[in-house]
Amino acid sequence: xxxxxxxxxxxxxxxxxxxxxxxxxxxxxxxxxxxxxxxxxxxxxxxxxxxxxxxxxxxxxxxxxxxxxxxxxxxxxxxxxxxxxxxxxxxxxxxxxxxxxxxxxxxxxxxxxxxxxxxxxxxxxxxxxxxxxxxxxxxxxxxxxxxxxxxxxxxxxxxxxxxxxxxxxxxxxxxxxxxxxxxxxxxxxxxxxxxxxxxxxxxxxxxxxxxxxxxxxxxxxxxxxxxxxxxxxxxxxxxxxxxxxxxxxxxxxxxxxxxxxxxxxxxxxxxxxxxxxxxxx
Numbered sequence: 001x002x003x004x005x006x007x008x009x010x011x012x013x014x015x016x017x018x019x020x021x022x023x024x025x026x027x028x029x030x031x032x033x034x035x036x037x038x039x040x041x042x043x044x045x046x047x048x049x050x051x052x053x054x055x056x057x058x059x060x061x062x063x064x065x066x067x068x069x070x071x072x073x074x075x076x077x078x079x080x081x082x083x084x085x086x087x088x089x090x091x092x093x094x095x096x097x098x099x100x101x102x103x104x105x106x107x108x109x110x111x112x113x114x115x116x117x118x119x120x121x122x123x124x125x126x127x128x129x130x131x132x133x134x135x136x137x138x139x140x141x142x143x144x145x146x147x148x149x150x151x152x153x154x155x156x157x158x159x160x161x162x163x164x165x166x167x168x169x170x171x172x173x174x175x176x177x178x179x180x181x182x183x184x185x186x187x188x189x190x191x192x193x194x195x196x197x198x199x200x201x202x203x204x205x206x207x208x209x210x211x212x213x214x215x216x217x218x219x220x221x222x223x224x225x226x227x228x229x230x231x232x233x234x235x236x237x238x239x240x241x242x243x244x245x246x247x248x249x250x251x252x253x254x255x256x257x258x259x260x261x262x263x264x265x266x267x268x269x270x271x272x273x274x275x276x277x278x279x280x281x
Contacts, residue, residue, distance in 0.1 A: 006052065009051040013043050017039050018065040037087055040062050040091050041116075062092045129262055140255035150226060160249075166187060169244060171205075171243065180244050201224055203215045244260075246272070251280070
């Protein structure tokens with residue numbers, strides 16, 4: 001970086017990379033890893049082709065983001081985010097190295113597209129599911145939870161021994177929760193003839209007066225069972241840290257899974273269908 005234009009270009013490219021990668025965190029880890037990988041390839045590529053023609057200088061455009069993200073990830077012990085920065089660094093290094101060779105740009109981008117697809121569709125979902133297995137599932141109990149149906153009739157899920165319960169916990173202001181409903185409906189339809197499987201959307205009531213009605217509108221077109229915590233404080237008994245979360249209880253009402261609703265057949269770790277199959281045994 002020898003002149004003012006190069007310094008300005010470096011600042012702009014660095015800011016674009018950092019801002020896009022950081023904002024991607026709001027879209028969830030699966031989306032963030034795709035975005036971080038993509039921009040960690042595109043930004044160094046642009047830097048090399050349009051500004052520096054130097055691999056090391058091009059790689060430096062990604063460094064500020066990683067200098068912030070990596071310490072935060074390690075300090076917070078957020079192991080779920082480790083693949084995001086590890087894969088981002090590896091791809092940015094590789095693209096800079098490949099740009100120094102005679103490999104055509106279209107081949108480079110094709111190779112990285114394949115890597116990004118594999119990591120986002122297969123590796124990352126399985127990794128996240130594997131991390132979810134570290135949770136102490138014994139804390140998730142149905143006893144003493146005050147749950148009601150749409151008519152405010154008390155529902156005692158702890159009397160459902162002999163049935164497998166898939167309980168999706170959500171609230172009306174949670175956009176990822178609502179986006180998950182089609183997948184929950186798909187599971188419901190798969191087992192609609194099995195009376196020993198209950199697929200439930202369990203709503204956490206917010207304090208707005210019309211929240212129950214809003215929850216009904218958001219779930220009206222779905223056939224899965226709709227239940228509600230009687231009070232917002234009830235969910236605190238489960239010590240949940242993020243939403244949406246799907247809890248699966250076996251026939252003895254023991255929680256066998258807590259995490260994302262995974263229906264992708266490529267996700268072999270804690271896929272909902274494999275969980276149901278195991279819970280039937």
